Amino acid sequence: MxxxxxxxxxxxxxxxxxxxxxxxxxxxxxxxxxxxxxxxxxxxxxxxxxxxxxxxxxxxxxxxxxxxxxxxxxxxxxxxxxxxxxxxxxxxxxxxxxxxxxxxxxxxxxxxxxxxxxxxxxxxxxxxxEQESAFLVGYIAAAMTRTGKVGFIGGIPIPPVERFRYGYEAGIKAYQDLKGKKITVLRGYTNEFSDPKKGKDLANSQFSQGADIIFAAAGACGNGVIEAAKERSEKLAGKGYENIKKYALSGKPLYYAIGVDVDQDYMAPGVVLTSAMKGxxxxxxxxxxxxxxxxxxxxxxxxGLKENGVRISELKYTKEIIDKLAPGVLKELDYLKQLVIEGKIVIPDSEDALKAFTVKGVKLPK
Incomplete structure (x- = not known):
């Protein structure tokens, strides 16, 4: 009972x-x-x-x-x-x-x-x-740019958005230090997070100024950046992932976006180069x-990276493209990521730290 x-x-x-x-x-x-x-x-x-x-x-x-x-x-x-x-x-x-x-x-x-x-x-x-995942995508952008100009589009310049920018520019500086390649960064802000059209207009302006890769940390405004890159790339390569991939692997230049916060690679396969994700x-x-x-x-x-709280996307659509156009860069990225996790490289989280940032003492594995 x-x-x-x-x-x-x-x-x-x-x-x-x-x-x-x-x-x-x-x-x-x-x-x-x-x-x-x-x-x-x-x-x-x-x-x-x-x-x-x-x-x-x-x-x-x-x-x-x-x-x-x-x-x-x-x-x-x-x-x-x-x-x-x-x-x-x-x-x-x-x-x-x-x-x-x-x-x-x-x-x-x-x-x-x-x-x-x-x-x-x-x-x-x-x-x-955020600066740690942005550092990784910045390094990829520096390796992949054909024009020597890349863009950054932020929403409102609040601390998390700025940490994305600091890390992105630090990744670009690291590539310049290690490879001797000169790269210019164009910067812009939509001053809000909810209007994709503002992101698209700003992206087209940066593309017109010579940027071929833009990282957007701008919420829904960033969707417009992805749309702008997709439209420009499809005019060159034709619509669809297979056409984009074939065109890129042939060595011809395209326009790319970099996603933020979550894996946005699926939003424009082959056009979203990677995404700077946070948990x-x-x-x-x-x-x-x-x-x-x-x-x-x-x-x-x-x-951060050590806690697996930030990361980059798995490069489902672009790994083959990156390997072909920037051979060895992903291996270098794994090495630099480990140095960050071990505290041997500290990614800047302020403007002053960014100005002082350098990796000139680092030797990449052969």
Whole structure:
């Protein structure tokens, strides 16, 4: 009889499940950016499906939405029997998260690309060494450019965007130091993250000035950069991956984009040279899991190459092209990556550090 009661109770508990909710509040870029917000949401969804808990998104249309949206999310989580976690996605939400998190000390929060002057016990902030993945794509861009000019397009010049730029330019400087090749970097900013047309217009301007590769760290604006590179390359090679690949392998010059935050290579196969990725999906996943399992610990977590928190895409469509046009560069990249992991090369995270950066003492393997 006792066994029957135990099994019945377990069945009821399993049927009822846990009342836990994970809510993501987007920045103004919103879902559908194929980048920052989408990447974080993918990690949250993966954890929610694995743990069988509810996941929800609240979209922010403008910055004035941040505080009311975070407040609404916190109120929803407080109504859940087993609580939950609220995600604030993006540096621009820093002040809003600090304010709301202090008003709801019993609610767990996670900030993506957010840092506080003082830590809060109910907030875990995830930061990334964007400069380390950007260093790798910068080195590839330097090896692959045929014109000696490459571009960088940022969204708003906030710290995470600038860390991408510092790393990208450091990778280019490293290639110049080691190979003696002179490369010019064109820079531009869309001053927002949600308008692909602004990214496309700026990309076409840089391509017209002689750049043949552009790295965009600009959220959805970067989708326009990819579109611009794709259109220009298809005019030369014809439409479709096979035509792009054949044209590139013949040694003829094309226009390339470099993706950001998540693997964007699929968006224009053969045209997106590589992507500088960061583990926003990993942060989303573990934020939910730690809050659900009681392992949540407030503070800041900084993730880089050593922690596998940043990386580049697998080069599914472009590895053969890079190997043909820049022989040995991927082997060199593996060597330099290991030096970064070991702390023997420190990638700059400020303008002053970038100016002082050099790898002239490094000897590449033969």
């Amino acid at each position: 006792k066994k029957f009661l135990v099994f019945t109770l377990l069945a009821v508990l399993l049927t009822l499940g846990f009342s836990f909710k994970a809510i993501m509040v987007t920045d103004t870029g919103g879902l559908g950016d194929k980048s920052f917000n989408d990447g974080t949401w993918a990690g949250i969804q993966r954890a929610a499906q694995e743990l069988k808990v509810e996941a929800k998104v609240i979209m922010s249309q403008e910055q004035s939405d941040y505080i009311p949206n975070l407040t609404k999310a916190a109120e929803e989580v407080m109504k859940e029997k087993d609580g939950g976690i609220v995600f604030a996605v993006g540096f621009m939400m820093t002040d809003a998260l600090m304010k709301v998190a202090q008003q709801y000390p019993t609610v767990y929060f996670a900030g993506i690309d957010i840092a506080f002057d003082k830590e809060l016990p109910n907030v875990i902030n995830f930061l990334f060494k 926003i999906d990993v942060a989303g996943y573990y934020g939910v899991k730690w809050a659900y399992t009681g392992q949540f610990k407030g503070g800041t977590k900084i993730l």
